[in-house]
Amino acid sequence: MLLSPIRCIILLLLVNFVYSGRVLRKIKEHVRKIQYEKAKKNVLMSAVNGHKPMGEVRDGKIHQPLDHFDSQNDETFPQRFFVNEAYWERPHGPVFLFIGGEGPISEFNVLAGHHVDMAEEHGALLVALEHRFYGESILTIEEMGQVL
Template identity: 65%
Template sequence: MNFSASRCLILLLLLNFVDSGQILRRIKRRARDIQIQKNKQLLLTLTVSGHQPLQHVKEGRILQPLDHFNRQNVNTFPQRFLVNEAYWRDPDGPVFLFIGGEGPLFEYDVLAGHHSDMAEEHGALLLALEHRFYGDISRLTLEYFG
């Protein structure tokens, strides 16, 4: 079989594209794992030093439309959210929204990280919203709708 240089280049580019997707997923997963471990360590350090950071975190659920584009469909799902009021200058402080990615939200997602540092600096309410298909909500959605 005769492979021209252009066919070899196309094959290499295709293999690179497929492999790069897997590599990017691994990098993203590893970065999230590192962030989780760092935040767990910070939470543990705060707890050991006498602070009670979790007292500022509240969890809730809000019923969201299952289909935003079909007004005839009145089905809803319980979307999970976390709130940290520790830094909020009530009632005029800003609200920072942290939207979760491809995984569950944890309490330390609203206690540590750049967004938490900014909330402290600006006196903001920190609100984290979990993605409907990932984390705890995906399990609840399956139970809710069978």
């Protein structure tokens, strides 16, 4: 049985849509890798030029509620963060919060970029928070099974 022209077009559009998603995902991963390497290079060059040391960065995890709308559910997930106090003018300096996008965060999120330059200018504390479903801020299969 032959496919009608409309069904052929729908099938082609569906295949194109699926393939485009894969291509866009690969492009996004490549761009993140380039950004990471660029930030790493900038941080290392700054250190060579006598800029503030990288030793100011701390990382950790906080346990966030899995469901903020169900007070009966006490399940949590670990959310990763990084803190850079190098420029913070305690105790009254501002706090700049960098919320990670669709990908994992690293120490370079509080060491390089326009927001870091602004933090230095304004004496701010830098905090980077990883998005809930990326990097180390995601439930494992075992943890998801326990929640469900």
